[in-house]
Amino acid sequence: MSITINAPQRIKSIDVQLPTSxxxxxxxxxxxxxxxxxxxxxxxxxxxxxxxxxxxxxxxxxxxxxxxxxxxxxxxxxxxxxxxxxxxxxxxxxxxxxxxxxxxxxxxxxxxxxxxxxxxxxxxxxxxxxxxxxxxxxxxxxxxxxxxxxxxxxxxxxxxxxxxxxxxxxxxxxxxxxxxxxxxxxxxxxxxxxxxxxxPVANYKAVEAKVEADWSAASYWFEVVAFAQKGDSVCLKGLDRYSWQGDAAVAELFKKLGVQSKFSAKGLTLTNTGEVATSFKHDFTNEPDLAQTFAVACAFLNVPFNFTGLHTLKIKETDRISALVTELGKFGYVLETNNADNLVWKGERKEPATNIEVATYKDHRMAMAFAPAVLKTGNPIAIADHMVVTKSYPGFWQDLAAAGFIM
Known part of the structure; x- marks a missing residue:
């Protein structure tokens, strides 16, 4: 099964209740x-x-x-x-x-x-x-x-x-x-x-615990807003401002790609500032699960990038380095890698394929990282095996639909 996504003319300003971590x-x-x-x-x-x-x-x-x-x-x-x-x-x-x-x-x-x-x-x-x-x-x-x-x-x-x-x-x-x-x-x-x-040798004590929202899931909404028009915004609910999750770094990193984020009693509001860097360099050793989001975001924003610290990506749900090279290649982006721990795009383009279907390799993050790109392609995008998102974000497609995306 695959899903075909059409972009809205403009994303709706919605409140997104993110999945928990x-x-x-x-x-x-x-x-x-x-x-x-x-x-x-x-x-x-x-x-x-x-x-x-x-x-x-x-x-x-x-x-x-x-x-x-x-x-x-x-x-x-x-x-x-x-x-x-x-x-x-x-x-x-x-x-x-x-x-x-x-x-x-x-x-x-x-x-x-x-x-x-x-x-x-x-x-x-x-x-x-x-x-x-x-x-x-x-x-x-x-x-x-x-x-x-x-x-x-x-x-x-x-x-x-x-x-x-x-x-x-x-x-x-x-x-x-x-x-x-x-x-x-x-x-x-x-x-x-x-x-x-x-x-130390110790006995755990029983406590009442509650799970906060997932910053990794939030990254796809940062991407949506980065691809939207200047001034467009969404509000993400359930995130902890002082989270222990490493992927909370997404808020600071996306400033370079034109997304401002601000906490309030309502949640975390993301707004497109229109201010995008001319290049992007980052060591993802501390937040490897963000690499796919940023690879797709940088490519479709036409921001050359140099990512390092990706060595664990080869033993994830798929070999994520290889998958990104292949799938971004379908859209005409010529990526380079040492096949060990880096991913580089120097701005080189080739003729994109037609009627593109993004393969997801049984990897939830491939599906969610590529879906927002339809805001930039001018054409619908098909995502193969789209229900792979249930691994971490079962309501992803419903939330995209609420923001105006047509599936």
Whole structure:
């Protein structure tokens, strides 16, 4: 199935109730379980990833298929390693291609017993849950922050706690910081000095928790407003001004692409200023999930760009670097990459294809990053497999329709 989008002559000034954060929701579900909390979490995300996590916690089985939910796979691998029993954990075909050996090796060093059921280093996994001894562990800092967060959350339950030494540059620091702040909310304070994080032996305390709106989802509305006419605006509801989410950086970054944002009692109002930079350079190490939004935004605003810090994009729902090169290429943008951690557009164009359908590669962010571009193309855009957005933002197409887009 695909969806064809036509642009409105002008976007409507609407209030958008954003989805809540799946990153926070999935961390809170693990912490709620570890604290044996009697309190239900308020405002849980309705994303596929969170639904997958909930289905595991509500299951009477010892076999779990979590589909394409990456955070769910990583967090549950660590959680189940300490829950007495024998568990199997599998997912979609793409999930079986996403490496997990760094996390499995780390857990096995800390006293776990986890085996691969098919290909070495990849799901599905057989997990023999038992108490973990813990202790000291060294990991490269440029691995997915989800591996690190998974280990940190179970750290207080280990017999000797956890001392994690991260080598080299640390990727997605804000996501690690988010995990530590949520652990602190549940009564466990860790120490992070330099490249060493120390997690004490401790009992989590049950607390009442509420999930805030998702700044990653907000990024697509910044993009919509950037493509709109000068003076056009929308208001985003549910965002926390002082959020721990790393993607809150989107507000500052989009100033360079002509979007001003201002908090009020009503929410966060985005307004098109018409003031766009002549080039854009950024290291996305701390906010890799924004890379697709900015690649599409810069290209269609005709702003040459140089992105670095993209090394984790190759092991996401798809190889996002390759996907961006291919799909922006359909519109005539000639991108360059070292195929490891960068993406560059120097302004070079070629003849665009006709009757373009954007492939989404089972990646929600591909669909949502490209949809707003119809404001700039002058032609309708087709988005393949459009319901892939349910992974993080199930109401995306309805919200676009409310802003005047015609599907």
């Amino acid at each position: 799946k990153s926070i929701s999935n961390r809170l579900l693990i912490l709620n379980a570890l604290s044996y909390s009697p309190y239900p979490i308020k405002n849980l995300s309705d994303s596929d990833d969170t639904e997958a996590m909930l289905s595991v916690f509500n299951s009477n089985s010892n076999h779990f298929d979590i589909g394409a939910a990456g955070t769910t796979m990583r967090f549950l691998t660590a959680y189940l390693a300490k829950i007495v029993g024998e568990w199997t954990l599998t997912g979609s075909e793409r999930m079986k291609q996403r490496p997990i050996h760094v996390l499995v090796d780390a857990l096995n060093q800390l006293g776990a017993r986890i085996e691969y059921l098919e290909n070495e280093g990849f799901p599905p996994l057989r997990i023999f849950g038992s108490s973990l001894t813990g202790g000291e562990l060294e990991l490269p800092g440029n691995i997915s922050s989800q591996y690190i967060s998974a280990l940190l959350m179970v750290g207080p339950t280990m017999e000797n706690g956890l001392k994690l030494r991260l080598t080299g540059n640390i990727t997605s620091k804000p996501y690690i910081h988010l995990t530590l702040k949520l652990m602190e909310m549940y009564g466990v304070k860790c120490r992070w000095e330099g490249n060493v994080i120390e997690v």
